[in-house]
Amino acid sequence: xxxxxxxxxxxxxxxxxxxxxxxxxxxxxxxxxxxxxxxxxxxxxxxxxxxxxxxxxxxxxxxxxxxxxxxxxxxxxxxxxxxxxxxxxxxxxxxxxxxxxxxxxxxxxxxxxxxxxxxxxxxxxxxxxxxxxxxxxxxxxxxxxxxxxxxxxxxxxxxxxxxxxxxxxxxxxxxxxxxxxxxxxxxxxxxxxxxxxxxxxxxxxxxxxxxxxxxxxxxxxxxxxxxxxxxxxxxxxxxxxxxxxxxxxxxxxxxxxxxxxxxxxxxxxxxxxxxxxxxxxxxxxxxxxxxxxxxxxxxxxxxxxxxxxxxxxxxxxxxxxxxxxxxxxxxxxxxxxxxxxxxxxxxxxxxxxxxxxxxxxxxxxxxxxxxxxxxxxxxxxxxxxxxxxxxxxxxxxxxxxxxxxxxxxxxxxxxxxxxxxxxxxxxxxxxxxxxxxxxxxxxxxxxxxxxxxxxxxxxx
Amino acid sequence: xxxxxxxxxxxxxxxxxxxxxxxxxxxxxxxxxxxxxxxxxxxxxxxxxxxxxxxxxxxxxxxxxxxxxxxxxxxxxxxxxxxxxxxxxxxxxxxxxxxxxxxxxxxxxxxxxxxxxxxxxxxxxxxxxxxxxxxxxxxxxxxxxxxxxxxxxxxxxxxxxxxxxxxxxxxxxxxxxxxxxxxxxxxxxxxxxxxxxxxxxxxxxxxxxxxxxxxxxxxxxxxxxxxxxxxxxxxxxxxxxxxxxxxxxxxxxxxxxxxxxxxxxxxxxxxxxxxxxxxxxxxxxxxxxxxxxxxxxxxxxxxxxxxxxxxxxxxxxxxxxxxxxxxxxxxxxxxxxxxxxxxxxxxxxxxxxxxxxxxxxxxxxxxxxxxxxxxxxxxxxxxxxxxxxxxxxxxxxxxxxxxxxxxxxxxxxxxxxxxxxxxxxxxxxxxxxxxxxxxxxxxxxxxxxxxxxxxxxxxxxxxxxxxxxxxxxxxxxxxxxxxxxxxxxxxxxxxxxxxxxxxxxxxxxxxxxxxxxxxxxxxxxxxxxxxxxxxxx
Numbered sequence: 001x002x003x004x005x006x007x008x009x010x011x012x013x014x015x016x017x018x019x020x021x022x023x024x025x026x027x028x029x030x031x032x033x034x035x036x037x038x039x040x041x042x043x044x045x046x047x048x049x050x051x052x053x054x055x056x057x058x059x060x061x062x063x064x065x066x067x068x069x070x071x072x073x074x075x076x077x078x079x080x081x082x083x084x085x086x087x088x089x090x091x092x093x094x095x096x097x098x099x100x101x102x103x104x105x106x107x108x109x110x111x112x113x114x115x116x117x118x119x120x121x122x123x124x125x126x127x128x129x130x131x132x133x134x135x136x137x138x139x140x141x142x143x144x145x146x147x148x149x150x151x152x153x154x155x156x157x158x159x160x161x162x163x164x165x166x167x168x169x170x171x172x173x174x175x176x177x178x179x180x181x182x183x184x185x186x187x188x189x190x191x192x193x194x195x196x197x198x199x200x201x202x203x204x205x206x207x208x209x210x211x212x213x214x215x216x217x218x219x220x221x222x223x224x225x226x227x228x229x230x231x232x233x234x235x236x237x238x239x240x241x242x243x244x245x246x247x248x249x250x251x252x253x254x255x256x257x258x259x260x261x262x263x264x265x266x267x268x269x270x271x272x273x274x275x276x277x278x279x280x281x282x283x284x285x286x287x288x289x290x291x292x293x294x295x296x297x298x299x300x301x302x303x304x305x306x307x308x309x310x311x312x313x314x315x316x317x318x319x320x321x322x323x324x325x326x327x328x329x330x331x332x333x334x335x336x337x338x339x340x341x342x343x344x345x346x347x348x349x350x351x352x353x354x355x356x357x358x359x360x361x362x363x364x365x366x367x368x369x370x371x372x373x374x375x376x377x378x379x380x381x382x383x384x385x386x387x388x389x390x391x392x393x394x395x396x397x398x399x400x401x402x403x404x405x406x407x408x409x410x411x412x413x414x415x416x417x418x419x420x421x422x423x424x425x426x427x428x429x430x431x432x433x434x435x436x437x438x439x440x441x442x443x444x445x446x447x448x449x450x451x452x453x454x455x456x457x458x459x460x
Numbered sequence: 461x462x463x464x465x466x467x468x469x470x471x472x473x474x475x476x477x478x479x480x481x482x483x484x485x486x487x488x489x490x491x492x493x494x495x496x497x498x499x500x501x502x503x504x505x506x507x508x509x510x511x512x513x514x515x516x517x518x519x520x521x522x523x524x525x526x527x528x529x530x531x532x533x534x535x536x537x538x539x540x541x542x543x544x545x546x547x548x549x550x551x552x553x554x555x556x557x558x559x560x561x562x563x564x565x566x567x568x569x570x571x572x573x574x575x576x577x578x579x580x581x582x583x584x585x586x587x588x589x590x591x592x593x594x595x596x597x598x599x600x601x602x603x604x605x606x607x608x609x610x611x612x613x614x615x616x617x618x619x620x621x622x623x624x625x626x627x628x629x630x631x632x633x634x635x636x637x638x639x640x641x642x643x644x645x646x647x648x649x650x651x652x653x654x655x656x657x658x659x660x661x662x663x664x665x666x667x668x669x670x671x672x673x674x675x676x677x678x679x680x681x682x683x684x685x686x687x688x689x690x691x692x693x694x695x696x697x698x699x700x701x702x703x704x705x706x707x708x709x710x711x712x713x714x715x716x717x718x719x720x721x722x723x724x725x726x727x728x729x730x731x732x733x734x735x736x737x738x739x740x741x742x743x744x745x746x747x748x749x750x751x752x753x754x755x756x757x758x759x760x761x762x763x764x765x766x767x768x769x770x771x772x773x774x775x776x777x778x779x780x781x782x783x784x785x786x787x788x789x790x791x792x793x794x795x796x797x798x799x800x801x802x803x804x805x806x807x808x809x810x811x812x813x814x815x816x817x818x819x820x821x822x823x824x825x826x827x828x829x830x831x832x833x834x835x836x837x838x839x840x841x842x843x844x845x846x847x848x849x850x851x852x853x854x855x856x857x858x859x860x861x862x863x864x865x866x867x868x869x870x871x872x873x874x875x876x877x878x879x880x881x882x883x884x885x886x887x888x889x890x891x892x893x894x895x896x897x898x899x900x901x902x903x904x905x906x907x908x909x910x911x912x913x914x915x916x917x918x919x920x921x922x923x924x925x926x927x928x929x930x931x932x933x934x935x936x937x938x939x940x941x942x943x944x945x946x947x948x949x950x951x952x953x954x955x956x957x958x959x960x961x962x963x964x965x966x967x968x969x970x971x972x973x974x975x976x977x978x979x980x981x982x983x984x985x986x987x988x989x990x991x992x993x994x995x996x997x
Binding site: 045048049051052055056058059061062065066070071072073074076101102103106107110267268271273308311312316319320322323324325326327328329330331332333334335338339342356359360361362363364365366368369370371372373375376377379380382383384385386402406409410413414415447 | 466467472473475477485493495496498502503504522528530531533535538545554558560561565566645
């Protein structure tokens with residue numbers, strides 16, 4: 001970590017005014033950086049994050065006790081397991097001489113900590129959040145570390161040959177769910193309430209990255225009005241078949257998410273903005289058509305355009321979420337003092353409304369900034385890649401993370417229609433949490449690539 | 461899944477039960493926010509350092525800029541609801557109705573006052589521990605004119621239609637926005653929505669209400685110059701301050717919730733002859749018609765339409781000799797059914813429909829209109845007839861058959877005659893522009909009709925309202941409602957005749973002859989109006 005800090009400082013001078021200012025600020029408060037420079041784990045902001053989440057946990061416990069609930073040991077377990085897993089994560093990263101983006105680590109830690117707070121706040125209040133899956137946190141860290149090991153230092157290339165397999169697996173999963181899944185609340189679930197379609201959010205970036213890396217030379221620099229015909233037709237055929245399988249399951253949100261991932265990879269493969277514009281136009285048109293065809297999609301769009309046209313029907317969920325936000329106001333009701341039980345599907349789709357009600361507009365802005373930092377770190381990790389496959393894979397995962405987050409939040413605040421997509425690390429549910437862990441692990445591993453070498457070259 | 465120990469623990473109890481806990485919780489909240497902010501600043505420092513190891517490229521910048529824009533859009537949209545949600549009256553109304561978070565400040569947003577035309581308060585909002593409560597100053601007097609706004613029973617009438625305005629929908633002025641900023645800081649404080657002035661007149665409404673005491677019926681008074689609804693009373697009434705579940709339980713005798721003035725549908729009987737006369741004058745009718753004593757019918761298969769004197773004479777064992785040859789004015793004064801049945805059949809059915817439409821009977825007319833809600837008089841029910849059904853037209857011409865109207869419609873007809881033939885649409889909102897409808901007849905014919913209606917009062921069935929204080933024109937009506945039931949009693953008219961100001965309609969359900977029940981109510985109302993100086997002769 002020491003090597004990580006100094007180049008920024010040293011090279012700061014070359015970049016003009018702004019870095020100098022930053023140096024001045026650091027000079028005023030040299031306490032934390034110096035300490036973190038001495039021992040590695042500090043640079044992940046583990047202890048600040050821990051104290052922050054601890055304060056939140058204390059507020060939640062206080063509010064629960066004020067509600068007349070008896071505090072149980074099980075109320076402490078999520079926080080304890082999170083803290084323990086976080087500590088293990090930081091220690092392993094330090095031991096493994098992690099040289100990538102520390103913002104990804106610290107931001108991910110803070111995000112999952114907020115998730116713990118919001119979920120522990122909803123335990124026993126919101127029907128879905130009653131049982132506690134103690135495996136979520138430790139398993140999440142184990143998955144994250146495995147993904148990190150697998151992708152760090154250019155090792156991500158070993159995934160490249162598996163892209164075809166990933167594509168097949170995606171097809172098999174979509175088809176299998178159609179055959180075997182059981183319907184609940186308008187979505188398909190595997191036995192046991194699992195959502196294996198979450199895995200598609202891993203398979204699709206891998207398959208897309210592999211496909212475009214293989215046909216890379218043919219896409220590079222080609223404008224949309226002069227596309228490489230054979231790969232394009234192949235892509236469109238396969239993709240429309242895949243989307244049809246998912247659309248039959250009525251999971252339009254997932255179709256949109258995966259299509260946007262593919263779009264991001266396509267844009268990065270061609271490196272042309274015009275592709276982005278063309279494909280986005282096509283995606284909007286296709287989305288419009290799909291919404292016209294599927295009744296529940298049209299209902300959601302109507303509820304989005306005017307939630308007050310049917311306030312007790314299609315507009316009910318979103319209006320209850322907004323009522324919670326309004327009740328929270330600028331500063332919020334305080335963690336643990338809101339009423340998430342008044343919100344339908346508070347634990348997954350509308351978890352941001354629960355957060356916004358209790359932490360207020362200010363807390364929401366902070367959370368948005370946290371997401372912005374994570375996005376930026378992920379984009380920077382993507383930009384660091386020199387290998388085509390690694391670059392496209394990173395782009396796909398970044399897009400998945402970004403789209404999943406923004407679409408969920410935008411749905412709650414009525415910037416977009418409700419899609420049924422969860423909020424990474426904060427919504428309830430194991431599979432969503434683990435998939436996010438894979439993303440974060442991959443991004444952390446990828447962020448290490450090239451960084452050290454470049455830095456050395458700069459130093460020399 | 462491993463089993464974890466689970467048991468109550470109490471280490472925090474001393475802390476949580478301590479008096480200092482609220483303060484500590486506040487400190488923790490502030491710490492949470494500041495710590496979050498501090499971490500974010502540190503993160504951005506780190507990111508600046510990390511940026512220097514990224515490969516250059518324009519496209520990622522576009523992407524980053526787009527994401528930033530999207531995040532700003534999210535924050536803006538969230539602020540729209542979370543901070544400025546009060547500007548959206550639908551949203552406030554939704555929360556008041558359906559949000560059960562008792563701490564939601566929307567529950568303390570109070571609808572504004574409703575005032576009468578002179579600024580006297582009719583409705584004001586009060587606060588109880590259960591939330592906002594509307595206080596109706598005059599209790600049941602305005603029960604139908606204003607409707608009610610109740611947390612359990614919902615909203616009706618003007619309260620429902622004007623809800624968004626009363627809640628301060630579309631706050632735009634600088635003071636409003638400053639007040640809203642103050643509310644953001646102090647969630648307990650909430651201003652009242654803007655006041656709303658109506659065209660109603662408390663004095664007139666109270667007199668009309670008292671005059672209808674013990675009756676089932678309605679009184680409507682319009683200002684013919686602009687269509688202002690000065691009074692709109694319907695009885696039996698209810699007390700909007702004390703709504704009782706029994707009011708809403710299935711079949712309630714006398715239907716006190718029904719606004720008879722607007723939503724009641726009654727056969728008009730003889731008052732409708734004014735419109736038939738207008739059609740006939742428009743068709744160029746002049747001269748006389750014979751009125752045979754045993755009545756008139758269009759074919760032997762149909763029962764004969766007779767004058768009521770025929771039945772009276774029959775009951776008393778006398779012989780009715782008939783009115784003989786009658787002109788239009790005399791027939792209206794005597795309210796001869798036999799005459800008007802013949803007169804109506806002479807006109808085309810389409811001409812009758814045209815006149816009714818010109819009077820505003822055939823389309824909904826908004827008394828209160830906003831993009832989101834209206835309070836309207838629904839169209840009257842006209843029978844489905846054609847020239848091939850002359851007997852139907854004959855019945856229509858004496859205001860019977862399948863014809864059903866509301867008292868408001870008849871007041872509009874009176875106003876149209878008083879205005880020289882052109883109808884005016886009633887309004888409850890003084891800010892509404894003057895809306896005129898079609899011409900029921902030409903101005904000269906309307907002048908003729910006006911004096912004919914004056915003749916009704918001077919020498920005809922309406923002699924009871926021939927006041928010394930003020931010259932009145934009018935028409936009585938006695939609408940049959942079926943065998944064995946007392947007729948509905950009607951009176952409509954306008955005053956003063958030469959320079960009309962008020963048009964009115966009075967209906968008393970099952971009140972018998974128009975001249976016996978409805979007319980005295982109109983007479984007393986006009987007398988009081990002149991005495992108190994509301995109406996200048």
